[in-house]
Amino acid sequence: MLHLLAVLLIPALFLGGEPAPKKPVRPPKRRAVVFVCTGPYASTYHTQIDCPALKQCRHEVRVISLQRARIYRTPCMVCGR
Numbered sequence: 001m002l003h004l005l006a007v008l009l010i011p012a013l014f015l016g017g018e019p020a021p022k023k024p025v026r027p028p029k030r031r032a033v034v035f036v037c038t039g040p041y042a043s044t045y046h047t048q049i050d051c052p053a054l055k056q057c058r059h060e061v062r063v064i065s066l067q068r069a070r071i072y073r074t075p076c077m078v079c080g081r
């Protein structure tokens with residue numbers, strides 16, 4: 001019985017080290033969305049719907065994902081980061 005225990009323990013001791021790291025815990029992901037003006041000269045995205053710059057938009061305001069906005073827009077000077 002002791003022998004069996006030793007056989008089982010030896011590989012564990014040999015491997016040593018720390019327990020396998022748990023999967024990284026991600027913070028709950030809020031869907032990051034931003035607001036863009038669809039006007040022909042608009043080149044920024046806004047994080048606030050009530051941004052003064054966005055209010056000057058004479059075209060449609062759309063909600064898109066931040067990920068997508070970053071591809072072809074720059075952050076708004078007023079509300080962006």
Ligand SMILES: [Zn+2]
Pocket residue numbers: 045046047048051052053054076077078079080
């Ligand atoms: Zn803005």
